[in-house]
Amino acid sequence: MPVAIVTGASRGIGAGIARRLVAEGCDVACVARTLAEGDSHLDGSLQRTVDRLTEAGGRAHAVVADLSAPDFDAHGLVCEVEIVLGPVDYLVNNAAAAFYPSYLETPRKRMEVSFRVNVVAPWLLAQAVLPGMIERGTGSVLNLTSQTAIMPPGPPFKVAPQIGGATSYGGSKAWLERATVGAAAELYGTGVSLNCLSPDTSVITEGSDALVDLSAYPNEPVDTMAEAAWALLTGDPEEFTGRVEYALSLLHRLQRPVMRLDGSGLLEGWQPHEFDTAYLIAPGGDRP
Template sequence: MGSMDGRTALVTGASRGIGQRIAERFAAEGAAVAVVARTAEPGTSALPGSIEEVVAGISERGGRAAAIRADLTVPAEVETIVTRAEEALGPIDTLVNNAGVNFYGPALDIRPNRYALMFQMMVHTPFRLCQLAIPGMIERGHGWILNITSKQARHPLGPPYPDWAADGCVPYGMCKSALDRLTTGLAAEVYGTGVRINCLGTSGLVMTPGVAVVSPHTPDNTPVEPDDAMAEAAVVLCNSHADTGRIAYSMELLGRPFPDGPWALSATY
């Protein structure tokens, strides 16, 4: 018996990285999982991983999953995600807004189209998916929303400012700050309905396929986080009946120390 037996989860950005790990862990805990991302098939992205591969792996291990291909920067496609997932697997009672994107560089140099794309994927789309999923959760009397945040959402203390405050992540941090506020605000609005809404971020570097792309832009000497920490923390928060409106970080939530070495470039996913 798993901790999520009989549940149905929807995880965005689940073709690789943290989203894939959360989807696979939820399936191992007994949930049926809608695996959502833009990359449907192997070899159609510059990065490894696809939703078809993730679903195949879950199925091979005896789990139940469905591939839901959608571009999360296109509002018309976002509108269909919850309906398609529920048609395939049944009513959604767990939503993980994980998909993200970052363009590093000084805030004054970020092109408007990139800024708009980041906000669409990491703010507007999670907001809309919450609007689409929460009414059904309220009707059924239970549900869990988990928004994946970042320590980049925190305000840097200064002056003088720490090095990380000028590492080219201002728009990304703005998006994650908005996601944090969405989480706490929605948690307050639906409090007492049985729907719990929380944020979860990494405590350190997670070795995802995207790290090779972003690591040259990030400072040194931050510990590497174990691969399973985010997925384990996600299971904790998506089974809790007490936590809501919480902004948590994986290793701290789990009470786990960082392992001794290796130390690596700092990135937050």
């Protein structure tokens, strides 16, 4: 069975991707800070995700880790996963620290946490799994990013009232995208792929709902993110590497059917021919 690590898997997109990976026959190591219900002010926990995965017939392992810690031990985490589940085939860096204070009001601590979670931890985890992938000649790293990484168009500038210029979050995700493409270029031809994935619109999750009100904006389900993630993780590494993709746009371009998270069938209302193309983001970050 392929082995995957998914960070930020206690809830939201991470938990959804973990469900889809198990439905495709993967063993999944779920990484997050929240082990049990009540350990966080948000709903969701590693225990809930792992229980759901095992009830679906999968093999899952919970790893409690704080990716924002200055002494975060990525190699130790990967070693634990390899001992329990085996060599890592897929790494999904989904965990994120999203803050939206203005540039002048961003405290140093929040800026540092943003970069530790959104940049440093994905980099260290990739460094820990890539040597084994390269040796085996196969494997994939997927970094979840955000359309806030796209440069705000202007001048004149008009910024979203709830997120402003997204300087700390969008800036860290833009850095992650550039590093991912650079690493993909360096490792091209090894059989290993590195890609980035973002929603075209927004995805309402427990975490996002606690930060901003997205109900007035276009939204897409976790299922489309999970489908696009699986497409990139399993794509031909000669073609699908070094990409910064947006879920609906990728699925529409590939005309790829969207499965439910549990793999039980097609997700009604979210097939490529049903997407509203006004919400799709073209390569380079432009709307059609």
